Amino acid sequence: MKPTQLIITIASVFAVFLFPFSAGKAANTTKGENHCFTCHTSARKLIKITREIAASNKDKPGASPETKGEG
Amino acid sequence: MEPLAPHEKVYVDSSFAEDENHGQLGCEECHGGNPNDPNWKTAHNGVVRDPSYPDPSKSCGACHDDIAEHYQKSLHASLSPFKKMIDMRATPEKAIYEKVDTAREFHCTACHSSCGQCHISRPNAAGGGFLDGHLFQKRPPVRTVCTACHGSRIEREYFGKNKGLPPDIHRQKYFKCSKCHKADEMHGDGKDYANRYEVENGPKCLDCHETIYEPKASNAKTHWIHKDEVSCQVCHALPYKNCSGCHVGKDKNGLKYYKTESSFMHFKIGLNPLRTEKRPEKFVTVRRVPVAHGTFDFYTKNGLSNFDKLPTWKLATPHNIRRQTPHNKTCNGCHGNPKLFLLEKDIKADYTKANKAVIVPPELLPKKRAQ
Numbered sequence: 001m002k003p004t005q006l007i008i009t010i011a012s013v014f015a016v017f018l019f020p021f022s023a024g025k026a027a028n029t030t031k032g033e034n035h036c037f038t039c040h041t042s043a044r045k046l047i048k049i050t051r052e053i054a055a056s057n058k059d060k061p062g063a064s065p066e067t068k069g070e071g
Numbered sequence: 072m073e074p075l076a077p078h079e080k081v082y083v084d085s086s087f088a089e090d091e092n093h094g095q096l097g098c099e100e101c102h103g104g105n106p107n108d109p110n111w112k113t114a115h116n117g118v119v120r121d122p123s124y125p126d127p128s129k130s131c132g133a134c135h136d137d138i139a140e141h142y143q144k145s146l147h148a149s150l151s152p153f154k155k156m157i158d159m160r161a162t163p164e165k166a167i168y169e170k171v172d173t174a175r176e177f178h179c180t181a182c183h184s185s186c187g188q189c190h191i192s193r194p195n196a197a198g199g200g201f202l203d204g205h206l207f208q209k210r211p212p213v214r215t216v217c218t219a220c221h222g223s224r225i226e227r228e229y230f231g232k233n234k235g236l237p238p239d240i241h242r243q244k245y246f247k248c249s250k251c252h253k254a255d256e257m258h259g260d261g262k263d264y265a266n267r268y269e270v271e272n273g274p275k276c277l278d279c280h281e282t283i284y285e286p287k288a289s290n291a292k293t294h295w296i297h298k299d300e301v302s303c304q305v306c307h308a309l310p311y312k313n314c315s316g317c318h319v320g321k322d323k324n325g326l327k328y329y330k331t332e333s334s335f336m337h338f339k340i341g342l343n344p345l346r347t348e349k350r351p352e353k354f355v356t357v358r359r360v361p362v363a364h365g366t367f368d369f370y371t372k373n374g375l376s377n378f379d380k381l382p383t384w385k386l387a388t389p390h391n392i393r394r395q396t397p398h399n400k401t402c403n404g405c406h407g408n409p410k411l412f413l414l415e416k417d418i419k420a421d422y423t424k425a426n427k428a429v430i431v432p433p434e435l436l437p438k439k440r441a442q
Contacts, residue, residue, distance in 0.1 A: 026098060027088035034106045035114055036098040040205075041085040046078035049111055054077065064322045069331030070223040070314055 072219055075193075075200040084204025092134070093207055101130045121195070124148070124185035131186040138258045139186070145259025147184040152266045154180070160362070162376040170371040178319040178327055182220060189216050189257070196220055210249050217248045223334070224312045224358075228391035233336060236309050239391050251278075268345055268386060276303045302343070302355040304388055306399040310338040311389040317361035320369030331361050338398075340405075341413040341429035345386050357413055357429050358387035364421065379425040384413055407439025 027037050039045050088094045099106050101122045108114035122130035125143065132139025142148055153175060161171045182196040189211040192201050197219035202208050211217065218226035231238030241250070251274035264270050277283075283294045297306070316332025341357035343350065360383055367374040398404040398411055405411060412431040415423060423430070 026090075026094045026096065027085075032107070034098065035109050035111075036102075036104065036106045037083065037085075037088065039111060040081060040083040040098075043078060043082055046082055050077035050081075061324045061326055064324070064326035064328040066320075066322045066326075066328035067330065069316075069329075070312070070334040 072193075072197070072214055072222075074198065080192075080198075080200030082201065082204055084206055087205050090207065121185055121187045121192075123187040124183070127186050135186075141259040141261040142186065143259075144261055144263050145257065146264065146267055146270070147189075147257060148259070149263070150180050150183050151263055155265055156362075156381060157375075159380050160375040160378050162371075162374055167371050167374055167376075171367050171374040174319060174367045174370040174374075178329065181327075184220070194220050210247070213247050223314075225390045228309075228311055228389055231391070233310070233312065233391075236391060237393065240393050266345070268350060268388075269347075299351045300353050301340075302350070302352045302388075304356040304392070305340050305352075305354055306405070307392045307394065307396060308338065308356055308389040309391045309393060309396055310336045311356075311358060311387065311391060313337050313359035314361040315359050315383075316363045317366050318363065318368065319366060332363075335359075338411060339384065339413040339417070340411050340431065341384055342431055342435075343386060344382055344428045350386075354431075356387045356389055357382075357384040358389070359383060360385050382426045382429045383422055384418075384426050384429045402440045406437040409436050412436055 026034065028034050039049075097106060098104065102118050102120075103122075104116065104118040105114045125148070127139045127142055128136075132142075144151075146152065154172075157171065157175050157179070161168050182194075184194050188194040188199075190202075190208050191205060192199055193215050197215075202212060202215055208216075214226075218229070227233050228236075229239045229242050231242070253272065253274075256270060256272045256274070260270075260272065262271070267273065282288050284291060284298065288294070312334055313336070314331045314334045316330075318330045318332075320328055322328055337359070339357050340354050343352050343355040344357075346352070362375075362383060364375060364378050396404075398408065413426075413429060414433075415430050418426050418430065
């Protein structure tokens with residue numbers, strides 16, 4: 001094996017070995033998928049959940065309508 | 072400020088994972104919760120929405136300990152001048168004082184900020200929501216952070232939103248808030264200041280305009296004549312927003328409300344109520360602040376029995392600075408022009424005593440000059 005080929009082979013092995021560690025911990029946990037990250041990076045899932053929350057809160061008043069004026 | 076849809080408020084940009092510093096932390100390390108739980112309802116048990124408030128030492132402070140050390144005393148986090156001012160006016164009797172203090176905490180101190188509410192999300196007081204997909208913003212954006220809270224006064228002045236008035240000249244030079252208000256000022260230095268004008272590393276016009284007194288400077292003579300007599304804003308600010316008659320309480324659903332009786336545009340020069348070595352000027356611009364005798368009447372009658380201990384027209388630094396203003400074009404734009412000054416007749420009778428220290432007596436009005 002030529003020296004150049006040897007270097008490329010060693011570098012490839014290192015790259016493959018390091019790949020699982022390249023993404024931040026925000027994306028993965030030690031136990032696998034980070035569900036916080038999976039859900040909070042999916043607009044589709046968030047829209048579904050926030051609609052669900054809004055529906056369950058629909059009878060709850062928001063800000064007081066009695067607030068008026070600047071300050 | 073454009074409102075965010077509910078899902079936009081919590082949408083995380085996937086590139087956050089590539090943030091070589093913050094992306095290396097697991098979500099739960101700052102926010103708690105259970106990242107291994109696929110059920111969003113139970114996964115959020117114990118989640119802390121803003122882990123930087125009130126104590127950032129275990130979140131941001133784990134790395135930024137030099138900033139977090141002082142942060143709780145920064146005025147943006149503590150809002151301590153509110154307490155100091157209201158305490159001075161409050162009735163000392165324990166049962167009444169406690170009601171006033173609870174109301175203050177509930178209403179006035181709700182607008183605090185935090186590390187997260189400047190660098191990651193909009194302030195809670197302005198509706199919250201991530202600024203840019205939870206990507207950390209080294210310099211908080213002006214319109215979604217600074218003026219999200221400082222809206223009715225500073226934003227309208229600075230961006231020229233008050234009818235008929237131009238924007239601040241610094242705005243026209245594309246200055247962002249952080250050009251003058253540096254991070255050190257925002258983060259605090261550990262001292263519990265009585266008000267923002269005492270903050271040692273707060274901005275001063277002379278920080279940049281240091282040559283105005285030099286012999287060759289334009290208007291050097293005018294600046295020398297007025298040095299320590301008037302604040303920069305007296306000559307260089309335009310009319311600004313004033314509010315009065317603030318009342319707070321809870322509606323029938325238990326939701327807090329805020330009401331102000333009126334807001335009006337005025338430009339008023341008063342006597343400097345906070346004359347110090349740092350601010351030695353005799354005359355300053357003063358702004359009507361909304362506090363009223365009955366601000367806390369909902370919670371307790373006569374809660375502010377020492378109301379007259381402080382003026383309701385406060386030292387102000389309007390953010391609508393212009394090199395030339397209608398009243399600095401000529402000497403007599405100001406001299407012999409009493410309507411620019413806060414006079415006793417400008418103040419309602421029941422507020423006169425409180426404002427004694429800032430009302431300009433007739434003998435101190437500058438006389439008209441021969442041109």
